[in-house]
Amino acid sequence: MTKELSLEERFQQYVDAENKVEPKDWMPEKYRKTLIRQISQHAHSEVVGMLPEANWITRAPSLRRKVALLAKVQDEAGHGLYLYSAAETLGADRQALVKDLLDGKAKYSSIFNYPTPTWADIGAIGWLVDGAAIANQVMLCRTSYGPYARAMVRICKEESFHQRQGYEILLTLVRGTEAQKKMAQDSLNRWWWPSLMMFGPTDDHSPNSAQSMKWKIKRKSNDELREEFIDKTVPQAEFLGLTIPDPKLKWNEERGHYDHSEIDWEEFYDVISGKGKCNKQRMDARNKAHAEGKWVREAANVYARKQAEHSKQSAA
Amino acid sequence: MSEENKDNWMIWEVFIRSRNGLSHKHVGSIHAPDAQMAIKNARDVYTRRSEGISIWVVESEAITASSPDEKEPLFTPADDKVYRHPTFYDIPDEVGHI
Numbered sequence: 001m002t003k004e005l006s007l008e009e010r011f012q013q014y015v016d017a018e019n020k021v022e023p024k025d026w027m028p029e030k031y032r033k034t035l036i037r038q039i040s041q042h043a044h045s046e047v048v049g050m051l052p053e054a055n056w057i058t059r060a061p062s063l064r065r066k067v068a069l070l071a072k073v074q075d076e077a078g079h080g081l082y083l084y085s086a087a088e089t090l091g092a093d094r095q096a097l098v099k100d101l102l103d104g105k106a107k108y109s110s111i112f113n114y115p116t117p118t119w120a121d122i123g124a125i126g127w128l129v130d131g132a133a134i135a136n137q138v139m140l141c142r143t144s145y146g147p148y149a150r151a152m153v154r155i156c157k158e159e160s161f162h163q164r165q166g167y168e169i170l171l172t173l174v175r176g177t178e179a180q181k182k183m184a185q186d187s188l189n190r191w192w193w194p195s196l197m198m199f200g201p202t203d204d205h206s207p208n209s210a211q212s213m214k215w216k217i218k219r220k221s222n223d224e225l226r227e228e229f230i231d232k233t234v235p236q237a238e239f240l241g242l243t244i245p246d247p248k249l250k251w252n253e254e255r256g257h258y259d260h261s262e263i264d265w266e267e268f269y270d271v272i273s274g275k276g277k278c279n280k281q282r283m284d285a286r287n288k289a290h291a292e293g294k295w296v297r298e299a300a301n302v303y304a305r306k307q308a309e310h311s312k313q314s315a316a
Numbered sequence: 317m318s319e320e321n322k323d324n325w326m327i328w329e330v331f332i333r334s335r336n337g338l339s340h341k342h343v344g345s346i347h348a349p350d351a352q353m354a355i356k357n358a359r360d361v362y363t364r365r366s367e368g369i370s371i372w373v374v375e376s377e378a379i380t381a382s383s384p385d386e387k388e389p390l391f392t393p394a395d396d397k398v399y400r401h402p403t404f405y406d407i408p409d410e411v412g413h414i
């Protein structure tokens with residue numbers, strides 16, 4: 001027991017000194033479990049996150065928009081793969097992780113359970129949803145687990161185009177007709193609050209955060225990240241000439257931050273527990289894609305086996 | 317591999333040469349049923365923005381790594397061998413760059 005304690009103390013000192021933990025290093029079991037849960041949820045979010053946007057690929061208003069959206073969605077698939085790889089370095093089994101997602105047992109970011117009825121939503125997702133994801137991911141570039149941190153560096157490099165293409169879509173709409181401007185505003189109205197919820201519950205309702213901060217898995221609290229995001233985003237909304245749907249949003253000179261209304265946490269927990277508009281649709285789509293890819297996976301296996309036999313024969 | 321487990325393709329470690337003249341560097345891993353598919357998958361996942369001009373893939377299981385516990389015996393012997401570095405030797409400034 002004393003030995004176990006001293007290992008944990010040594011681990012804490014190692015992390016406190018800003019060292020990165022690598023796959024073969026000793027780590028507390030809880031650290032490993034926490035990371036597998038967090039990284040796999042992050043991976044699932046990237047994968048499910050493709051769905052609301054994929055909805056618009058075939059209907060993008062121009063070829064320029066279409067190639068951009070296609071490239072963005074493809075990036076998100078890549079992000080999912082980087083993250084599953086990082087989870088595997090901790091001993092997680094990828095197939096088991098994917099199965100948990102398909103069975104509806106794993107969590108993913110609740111934002112992706114909202115629908116994308118208009119083209120402006122593609123703009124709002126890039127600007128706000130990717131924007132919020134970037135705030136979180138920039139922080140995670142400094143997370144204590146090496147493979148996770150390195151995956152985040154890759155991801156962050158790719159993310160900034162996502163946000164810019166989204167903002168550009170909205171900029172184009174607000175400079176267009178009255179109807180287009182209205183479409184942009186309507187989209188902001190729908191995505192603003194869910195985007196703020198992406199940072200998770202307030203600090204006093206986030207019981208696991210303290211340990212994650214201590215282990216330097218997380219480097220900033222949910223509320224800190226949310227505040228940063230709001231402060232950065234409000235001027236961008238002003239530039240667009242759009243109104244953020246919060247009558248209480250106001251610059252607080254003293255704090256040097258924006259004050260805002262209370263977030264509707266009931267909605268947040270409802271969507272997480274499966275009552276969002278698209279939870280079922282998203283899970284059905286994932287399961288359908290997985291089932292329809294079965295023949296490809298089988299064909300690749302058969303081909304690989306035949307090639308191996310072939311090369312064995314020619315070597316003999 | 318068992319029948320129901322056949323989707324679980326092998327893991328391959330991916331190394332990429334980013335430019336001519338540089339060595340290959342580890343970038344991550346990929347799943348694939350064979351080496352050729354591993355290269356194709358690595359291309360799609362790790363070089364979407366011209367990050368490379370050459371890819372190596374190695375089955376993860378084929379890699380033998382030093383254990384973190386061996387860190388001391390493996391690497392500390394080099395720490396006190398200062399005479400392996402040029403700054404260990406005193407050369408007067410008048411000699412110029414040497």
Ligand SMILES: [Fe+2]
Binds near residue numbers: 046075079133155
């Ligand atoms: Fe992403």
Ligand SMILES: [Fe+2]
Binds near residue numbers: 076130133159162
């Ligand atoms: Fe993104």
